[in-house]
Amino acid sequence: MSTLCVSGGRVLLPDHDVVRADVLVDRDEGTILAVDEDLDGDETLDADGCLVLPGLVNAHTHAAMTLLRGIADDKPLDAWLQEDIWPVEAALTSEDVRAGTELAAVEMIRSGTTAFADMYFEVDAVVDAVERAGLRARVGHGVVTVGKDDDAAREDASESIRAAERFDGAADGRVSTAFMPHSLTTVDPDVLREYTAEAREAGVPVHFHANETTDEVDPILDEHDERPLAWAREQGLLEPEDFLAHGVHTDASEHDLLAETGAGVVHCPASNMKLASGMAPVQDMREAGVTVALGTDGAASNNDLDVFDEMRDAAMLGKLAADDASAVPADAVVEMATQGGADVLSIDSGRIEAGANADLAVLDLDAAHLTPQHDLVSHLAYAATGSDVRHTVCDGQVLMRDRELTTLDAASVRERASEHAQALVDRA
Numbered sequence: 001m002s003t004l005c006v007s008g009g010r011v012l013l014p015d016h017d018v019v020r021a022d023v024l025v026d027r028d029e030g031t032i033l034a035v036d037e038d039l040d041g042d043e044t045l046d047a048d049g050c051l052v053l054p055g056l057v058n059a060h061t062h063a064a065m066t067l068l069r070g071i072a073d074d075k076p077l078d079a080w081l082q083e084d085i086w087p088v089e090a091a092l093t094s095e096d097v098r099a100g101t102e103l104a105a106v107e108m109i110r111s112g113t114t115a116f117a118d119m120y121f122e123v124d125a126v127v128d129a130v131e132r133a134g135l136r137a138r139v140g141h142g143v144v145t146v147g148k149d150d151d152a153a154r155e156d157a158s159e160s161i162r163a164a165e166r167f168d169g170a171a172d173g174r175v176s177t178a179f180m181p182h183s184l185t186t187v188d189p190d191v192l193r194e195y196t197a198e199a200r201e202a203g204v205p206v207h208f209h210a211n212e213t214t215d216e217v218d219p220i221l222d223e224h225d226e227r228p229l230a231w232a233r234e235q236g237l238l239e240p241e242d243f244l245a246h247g248v249h250t251d252a253s254e255h256d257l258l259a260e261t262g263a264g265v266v267h268c269p270a271s272n273m274k275l276a277s278g279m280a281p282v283q284d285m286r287e288a289g290v291t292v293a294l295g296t297d298g299a300a301s302n303n304d305l306d307v308f309d310e311m312r313d314a315a316m317l318g319k320l321a322a323d324d325a326s327a328v329p330a331d332a333v334v335e336m337a338t339q340g341g342a343d344v345l346s347i348d349s350g351r352i353e354a355g356a357n358a359d360l361a362v363l364d365l366d367a368a369h370l371t372p373q374h375d376l377v378s379h380l381a382y383a384a385t386g387s388d389v390r391h392t393v394c395d396g397q398v399l400m401r402d403r404e405l406t407t408l409d410a411a412s413v414r415e416r417a418s419e420h421a422q423a424l425v426d427r428a
């Protein structure tokens with residue numbers, strides 16, 4: 001067995017106590033062996049003056065949209081997608097997706113994110129990028145049937161099932177998959193129902209956008225006279241491992257349904273604010289027992305992939321939404337970015353404990369904005385930023401050591417992404 005010892009730091013435990021301890025990792029198995037004082041490993045990662053926390057989980061993104069960062073801002077969802085984003089995405093090639101996903105991987109590793117959920121296309125290129133980067137991901141092909149005839153709609157949905165079957169377990173098990181219908185209003189209901197049944201047969205969960213704007217809720221209310229998530233349940237969605245992005249416009253009956261079924265919600269506060277989609281009732285969801293995770297959504301509606309920003313945004317927006325400064329406290333957003341995200345992705349990460357996946361971020365506390373240190377959970381939620389991360393470990397492998405990436409060449413990834421982004425805009 002070959003071991004790695006993250007030594008000399010303070011460690012964020014699952015109950016959010018912070019203790020001085022070393023973390024010993026089995027590099028072959030990619031798991032945590034022990035959390036204790038005075039441990040030794042074959043290799044050491046210095047965490048002196050640092051906080052060791054679980055690698056953060058970005059539970060909803062479209063990674064390759066890094067190429068579209070800054071292309072169209074300051075518009076509502078519908079117009080933004082239809083006028084700006086979808087026309088450019090129609091010109092995306094597999095090589096673009098590879099370049100954009102690698103750029104996303106650099107950004108995520110640098111900001112301490114070790115696992116993410118990705119809904120996009122050219123899934124083979126996404127999986128290649130995840131494999132090379134050393135990250136963990138649940139990936140899938142997003143299905144949109146708006147404007148397509150029945151054959152093309154079914155082909156798109158079949159592609160999503162095929163990709164989910166083909167790549168589940170790839171990259172030594174770091175990649176898992178899902179069937180990914182884009183949303184309840186952008187996929188034809190028959191296609192949604194039939195291919196969700198196929199996903200069940202294939203044994204993969206379903207990930208989709210839901211209740212993001214009132215424009216998505218109202219048509220379902222009008223047509224079916226029921227809430228979108230009740231309707232979704234009737235179509236076969238909301239099994240325990242399923243997870244939806246947003247859930248901004250949800251009511252108490254939908255929170256109960258989510259809690260009952262065990263399906264998760266990925267809250268994307270920055271995207272919701274930027275597109276003025278609304279304020280998700282996160283405090284109500286948590287009180288109802290819903291599993292809530294955090295996501296950045298794509299870089300074009302955020303405009304970065306830093307989950308530290310998302311924690312702060314979630315805490316701030318949660319208070320505004322509840323009109324209560326005690327709502328969505330620091331502790332809650334840290335939980336959402338770690339254990340909540342791991343639960344939603346159905347991975348055994350998000351906690352520093354023997355037996356769990358060795359997915360870690362080591363945060364350098366030697367900074368003016370992290371001084372003094374009364375409460376490190378407060379700092380994670382409100383004061384820290386992705387660039388404070390010094391080392392990143394995923395599956396027992398060091399992906400960043402002293403702010404130097406080990407798996408990807410950050411400079412050439414950035415250069416390639418810039419070239420692909422420019423060529424894409426010229427073409428589209």
Ligand SMILES: N[C@@H](CCSC[C@H]1O[C@@H](n2cnc3c(=O)[nH]cnc32)[C@H](O)[C@@H]1O)C(=O)O
Pocket residue numbers: 062077081085086089119120121141142143144156182209212271297298301
């Ligand atoms: N096969 C589909 C691709 C769908 S991928 C998922 C889609 O979600 C889009 N997207 C990004 N952010 C959001 C959001 O906040 N809400 C809804 N869709 C989004 C993204 O641009 C991408 O087109 C097609 O041929 O168009």
Ligand SMILES: [Zn+2]
Pocket residue numbers: 060061062209245297298
């Ligand atoms: Zn999205």
